[in-house]
Amino acid sequence: MRNKYSVFSLIKNALSYHENWQRAWKDPTPKKEYDAVIVGGGGHGLATAYYLAKKHNINNIAVVEKGWIGGGNTGRNTTIIRSNYLWDASAGLYDHALKIWESLSQELNYNVMFSQRGVMNLAHNLQDVRDLKRRTHANRLNGIDAVYLSTEEVKKFCPIINTSPDIRYPVLGGTLQRRAGTARHDAVAWGYARGADAMGVDIIQNCEVKGIKRNGDSVEGIETTKGFIKTKKVGVVAAGHSSVIANMAGLRLPLESKPLQALVSEPVKPIIDTVVMSNAVHAYVSQSDKGELVIGAGTDDYVSYTQKGSHQIVEGTLNAILELYPIFSRMRMLRQWGGIVDICPDASPILSKTSIKGLYFNCGWGTGGFKATPGSGDLFAHTIANDEPHKLNAAFNLNRFVSGDLVDEHGAAAVAH
Amino acid sequence: MFLINCPYCGERDQQEFKAGGEAHIERPKQPTELSDDEWAEYLFMRKNIKGVQFERWNHAHGCRKWFNMVRDTSNDEIKAIYKMGEKPPTQ
Numbered sequence: 001m002r003n004k005y006s007v008f009s010l011i012k013n014a015l016s017y018h019e020n021w022q023r024a025w026k027d028p029t030p031k032k033e034y035d036a037v038i039v040g041g042g043g044h045g046l047a048t049a050y051y052l053a054k055k056h057n058i059n060n061i062a063v064v065e066k067g068w069i070g071g072g073n074t075g076r077n078t079t080i081i082r083s084n085y086l087w088d089a090s091a092g093l094y095d096h097a098l099k100i101w102e103s104l105s106q107e108l109n110y111n112v113m114f115s116q117r118g119v120m121n122l123a124h125n126l127q128d129v130r131d132l133k134r135r136t137h138a139n140r141l142n143g144i145d146a147v148y149l150s151t152e153e154v155k156k157f158c159p160i161i162n163t164s165p166d167i168r169y170p171v172l173g174g175t176l177q178r179r180a181g182t183a184r185h186d187a188v189a190w191g192y193a194r195g196a197d198a199m200g201v202d203i204i205q206n207c208e209v210k211g212i213k214r215n216g217d218s219v220e221g222i223e224t225t226k227g228f229i230k231t232k233k234v235g236v237v238a239a240g241h242s243s244v245i246a247n248m249a250g251l252r253l254p255l256e257s258k259p260l261q262a263l264v265s266e267p268v269k270p271i272i273d274t275v276v277m278s279n280a281v282h283a284y285v286s287q288s289d290k291g292e293l294v295i296g297a298g299t300d301d302y303v304s305y306t307q308k309g310s311h312q313i314v315e316g317t318l319n320a321i322l323e324l325y326p327i328f329s330r331m332r333m334l335r336q337w338g339g340i341v342d343i344c345p346d347a348s349p350i351l352s353k354t355s356i357k358g359l360y361f362n363c364g365w366g367t368g369g370f371k372a373t374p375g376s377g378d379l380f381a382h383t384i385a386n387d388e389p390h391k392l393n394a395a396f397n398l399n400r401f402v403s404g405d406l407v408d409e410h411g412a413a414a415v416a417h
Numbered sequence: 418m419f420l421i422n423c424p425y426c427g428e429r430d431q432q433e434f435k436a437g438g439e440a441h442i443e444r445p446k447q448p449t450e451l452s453d454d455e456w457a458e459y460l461f462m463r464k465n466i467k468g469v470q471f472e473r474w475n476h477a478h479g480c481r482k483w484f485n486m487v488r489d490t491s492n493d494e495i496k497a498i499y500k501m502g503e504k505p506p507t508q
Contacts, residue, residue, distance in 0.1 A: 243465035254461035256438070257490075302436035305467045305491050312432040345461050402457040 002198040005109050024190060025197035030204050033230040034062045036384060037222060038237060039209050039245060041065025042074040043185070044362055044369065045237035046192035046203070047377020048384070053199035055378070056385035061201045062231075063193075064224055066208035070189030073239050073369065076339035078262050078284065078296040080275050081371040082119040082180035084146050086135050089395035089407050090348060091142040096392050097375025098179060104374055110191030112183045113289065117274045119180035120149070120157060122324075124169040124280040132175045139177075149174045158276055160327050167323055169281050182275060182286055188373055212249040212359070219249075219358035235360045235384050240305065240340025242363035249356055253363065254401050255342045258299045259309035260367050263336035267291030271327070283320035293331065295321060299341060299367060309338045341366050348407035351380050352398040353387065360384050361398065419493055424500050425480045437473035439463055440485050441505065467491050471505055 003009060003022050013021055036052060038045045041063045052058045063069075081101055083094035105111050123129045132148065139146035154174045155163045163171045193203055204226065211223035212234065221230040236245045240257040267290050277284035284296045297317040300309045314336060322329055344350060344364035349372070351362050362380045365372065379393040389397060395407055422428045445451050445459055464470065470490050475483050487496040487506060497506045 241467070243463070244467050247466075252458070252462040253465070254457075254463065255465050256463055257465055257467075300436075302488075303438075303465060303470060303472070303490050304493055306493050310431060342465075401461040402453045404453075 002194070024194040025203050028202045028204060030062060030064070030202065030207065030224070030226050030229050031060075033221075034202070035060040035231065036233040036235065037061070037229055037231045038063045038235045039222070040072075040237035040239065041069035041189075041193070041203060041205065042072050042237065042239060043070065043188045043192065043373040044074075044239075044365075044376045044380070045235075046070075046189055046196055047373055048235055048237060048362065048380045049201045049203075049377075050192045050196040050199070051378045051381035052385060053196055053201055056381055058385060059200040061196075062229065063196070063201060063203045064207045064209060064222070064229070065203070065205050066225075068205050069193050069203060070186050073339040073341065074185055074189045074373075076262065076337055077185060077370040078286070078294050079182045079185045079370060080119060080180075080277070080284070080286065080296075080368075081114070081183055082177050082275075083144055083371070084119070084121070084135065084139050084175065084177045084180065085409060086138050087407055087409065088142060090409055091139065091144055092392045093349075093375060093379070093396065094372055095142070095144050096379070097372045100374035100378065101183065102179075104188075104191070108191040108195050110187060110194060112187045112191055114181065114183040116179055116181040117286075118157075118176055118178045119275040119277060120154065120174050120176045122154065122161075122174045122276065122278040122280075123172045124278065125172065128280055129172050132173065136175050145177055145179050147176050147178075149176055158272065158274055160272060160325055161276065162324055162326055169320075169323070171324075180275070184289075185370060188370075192377070209245060209248070212245070214249065214356060217355070217357055219356060231358075233358045233360070233384055235362065235380060237362045237380070239363065239365065239369070240342050242342050242361060246361070249354075249359055251354060251356065251359075253350070253361070253398075254345055255364055256303050257305060257340050257342050258302065259304050259306065259338040260299045260341045261297040261309040261314055261336060261338045263295050263297065263314060263333050264288070265293040265295070265328075265331045266334050268293070268331070276324075278320065278324065281320035281324070283317050283324060285321060285325070292334065293328065295333075299343070305340055307338045307340055341369075343367070345401070346406040346408045347410040349376070349396055350398055351376065351383060351389065351393040351396045353383065353389070354398060419495065421474065421486070421495065422498055423476045423479060423482075424484050424498055425482050426476060429476070429479060433476060433478040435475045435477040437475055437483065440471040440473045469496060
């Protein structure tokens with residue numbers, strides 16, 4: 001039985017110098033057979049296991065992770081959460097996630113530090129203004145909160161933005177989603193891991209998948225560095241390495257894996273209490289609870305699995321940041337890193353069955369998967385348990401690349417991909 | 418970031434170049450006879466290899482010519498560069 005975290009447990013453990021906290025999850029050796037195996041122990045994979053156990057009564061599950069949980073893109077993103085997407089299918093998908101975020105800390109009994117500080121998207125040219133107004137209307141028709149702001153209102157909401165008309169890309173307006181915000185990324189992985197473990201899910205770290213065993217058109221199990229694991233259902237949530245796993249099963253995916261970079265500054269006192277994103281100049285910034293500015297850069301245009309990107313990408317982003325926020329001109333950057341993001345041609349994810357029975361893929365989240373973590377896990381668990389997609393992820397099937405029914409969020413969403 | 422040896426201009430910084438994706442994807446010879454599955458394969462499906470991959474690059478801020486590259490995507494090491502129309506190196 002898992003001890004509940006509360007103010008009392010905190011006081012009790014403080015008295016023993018925090019040396020007697022119960023382990024949040026076990027470190028099991030893999031069993032011979034599971035009802036379902038999730039490949040990838042990031043936020044999405046752990047959430048999938050959690051909801052499979054919680055809502056679909058499948059408890060004999062393993063999550064296999066080649067490194068440590070939350071060590072991939074879950075630990076590398078800029079933690080922005082929003083649902084202001086243009087198309088109905090995306091709005092349904094991302095707002096489903098946002099609604100779960102709103103009560104996630106209570107549900108998991110784990111503080112994921114979800115902070116609805118608002119996300120503001122800036123317009124820098126007339127086409128941006130038209131696009132953002134159109135998106136605001138589309139959002140409101142889908143029941144998603146969105147308002148369009150004038151330049152003065154942008155300045156009032158975030159006073160450190162340079163709204164002078166003589167900068168290279170002047171701020172002509174913006175949109176604001178107040179329910180949007182940020183969360184603590186590691187806590188999301190740890191909270192789901194602890195919740196899943198409590199329901200009997202085996203979380204197996206340092207266990208890399210080496211092959212997928214098929215019997216004709218059905219899955220029989222997976223070969224791993226810790227031996228063969230028999231299972232009839234495999235859910236792959238491997239982000240940048242999805243194509244590598246697909247290749248083991250003889251499948252091809254419409255993905256390209258590219259480096260995406262982010263960086264943080266030295267910590268300073270609170271200066272920006274919201275998230276500001278700019279599509280046109282590709283700069284987005286927020287401030288962590290530690291005081292660091294968290295800055296997201298763009299992707300490189302070539303395929304790479306190296307988890308490091310090009311210097312000029314970071315340079316371009318920082319040029320834009322300094323033009324918009326002259327107050328940051330003397331800030332020093334402390335750390336910079338890259339993650340490998342799997343990008344679909346239509347910049348929308350894939351949560352889908354495949355041509356192989358018992359093999360499911362949750363991938364293609366590209367540069368914006370973190371925000372969807374709870375919803376993605378919930379819908380993917382539904383898809384695996386019922387062998388049919390939920391109505392909210394039905395549009396995000398693999399077959400859309402054959403039928404042509406794409407969910408084209410390239411440039412239509414709030415930020416460039 | 419790495420240096421790329423443009424077959425026309427010589428070694429230049431990677432930021433002068435634009436990546437053009439997977440190489441040697443042949444346009445279907447008889448497009449009218451293609452099924453939807455075959456179109457999807459041609460248009461969208463990619464090898465996305467972790468390891469040695471054949472790809473197209475363009476010297477966008479230089480001679481603006483296209484060429485092919487063999488590159489290991491697991492460490493960004495460039496194995497070979499050859500001009501458009503030339504046969505890809507076998508090893």
